[in-house]
Amino acid sequence: MSYPQILFKNRRPGETVFLDGYRKSGGYQGLAKALKTMTPAEVRELVKASGLRGRGGAGFPTGLKWSFFPADTPGEKYLVCNGDEMEPGTYKDRVLLGADPHQLVEGMIISAYALQVPVGYIFIRFAYETCRANLERSIAEAKAAGFLGPDILGSGFSFELHVHGSAGRYICGEETALLNGLEGKRPNPRSKPPFPAVRGLFDKPTTVNNVETLANVQHIVTGGADWFQGLAATEKGAGTKLYGLSGHLEKTPCLELPLGTSVREIIEVHGGGVWKGRKFKACLPGGASTPYLNAAHLDTPLDFEGPEVVGSRLGTAGVTVFDETTCMVRATLNLNRFFARESCGWCTPCRDGLPYVSWLLEKIESGAGTIDDIENLRGQIRNINGRSFCALAMGAMGPVESLLRLFEEEVLDHIKQGGCPFQP
Amino acid sequence: MTELLTQDQIDTFITRAVALAHPREMVIDVLRAIQDQNGWLPDEGVELAARILGIPVIQVEEVATFYDKLYRQPVGRKVIHVCDSICCWSRGGEELYGWLQEQLGIAPGGTTVDGAFTLLPTCCLGACGEAPAMMIGFTTYGDLTPEKVETILEQERKT
């Protein structure tokens, strides 16, 4: 099955496309079209009409986010690209920036024009040095070609773009923590409100968007809103989506598919089926913070609505599959240890609650758990959800909540048998 | 200890800092440069960064103690970060981590006797499709097996 390749049009194994190749494939035509034939407000309207939703995990409609931004008020303002990508199971931005980095640069210039922002930053995680180098080279090439810097293509619009290399820590992907990190402060999250659109980087209005979100913008400008909506597999969806496959599959590629492709198609067709001829047990549909889906959910379309209907989220669309031999208590323990270690320590429900959840899961896994521990876990979910300072701890509760909802029998078996049923 | 930064590097950073409205935004760049030069980030490095940026030492320290890829203790010539997140876990990451500890004769956090490697865990490296994965220096290696890791270690020891 082959689908239209938009973001991965120029992707070749082991290769990175730079300015020449990018222009040959139509690159920077969207920029020329936007700057020469559209007003900033028209670009914003177009993005709104396209139905583009944020690809960073929360799925917020991009046009709506941009409508809160004081684009028409002159002054210091910022556009920030979130390239922290540290949620386990998520690696789409790395593949995108490894294949065709100019897409992000062009998308950011058009977005900056739409929002009338003079300065942008790309925040890149420590482990992505290659992506950072690709971006730095692309920025230099774009500058030399007159696509970046003062008076771009004679339009009077000027934009400068910087790359910030980080030094680890998942919390830096939370947009307000990221802003603190960019400022050189300790990256604990900030309170919202004020939202970044009002007071963001250096206390100035700021829009934060994901790599994949921004990389879609010039394609929307060239192709139009109707074309973009038509790319999705579902009525409500718009655009393609980069799905990153991982876990117990025969093949684990990162693929561009119509938004709303079903879990079943992703696993059976694109992932080559569950590995070793085993049966499917569960998957995380969109990264470590999304509640599990089980075998009853295989026909769920992976757009923004589909997973919500069955108690989960699209998240980052990193699909991690578990086969029938997986102990879901151990899988959940692994996930929870990640969140506990990456907690920034700012608020008590997360700093103290997550290690306690790990302790409870360990106790159950080791066979020392009691029925009360299940109630304790439920109590922790109630205590943490809605009470943590940022969404990290709430995300951590996704797998725990769905463990108890979908795999309660298995948890009970650990308690009844006084040990893990999967460890002979 | 070698010098924390060359005079050239210090001058370049100061020139950049002076031109910025918020020099503090450079702090990670400066700390990473010191670590690149020195292997790790000693207190003297934190103080030097504060002097370069013209900000109080505590403002550098609060950053230096936050990030897990800034090493506040001496490390080996190279740091091996083994991914212990879910996708790698699902494809033998734990076993690989155990095997590496045996092979190198060190526990997590330890440094080999020849000073070549320090072994540390890391969360997801964004190589989930090539699990299990690890990072040595800035290089990410995926689809690891003990045989493959043996070859990689041999090469990394030489460079």
Ligand SMILES: Cc1cc2nc3c(=O)[nH]c(=O)nc-3n(C[C@H](O)[C@H](O)[C@H](O)COP(=O)(O)O)c2cc1C
């Ligand atoms: C703990 C945490 C980590 C996050 N990490 C990322 C990330 O690595 N990349 C990203 O784009 N968004 C991440 N987000 C979501 C951002 O806060 C923000 O919603 C997103 O960058 C907005 O971009 P979008 O609207 O284009 O999706 C994270 C959120 C939380 C709570």
Ligand code: SF4
């Ligand atoms: S929820 Fe966790 S990561 Fe978020 S502010 Fe609280 S301690 Fe920090």
Ligand code: FES
């Ligand atoms: S989980 Fe190991 S690289 Fe993503």
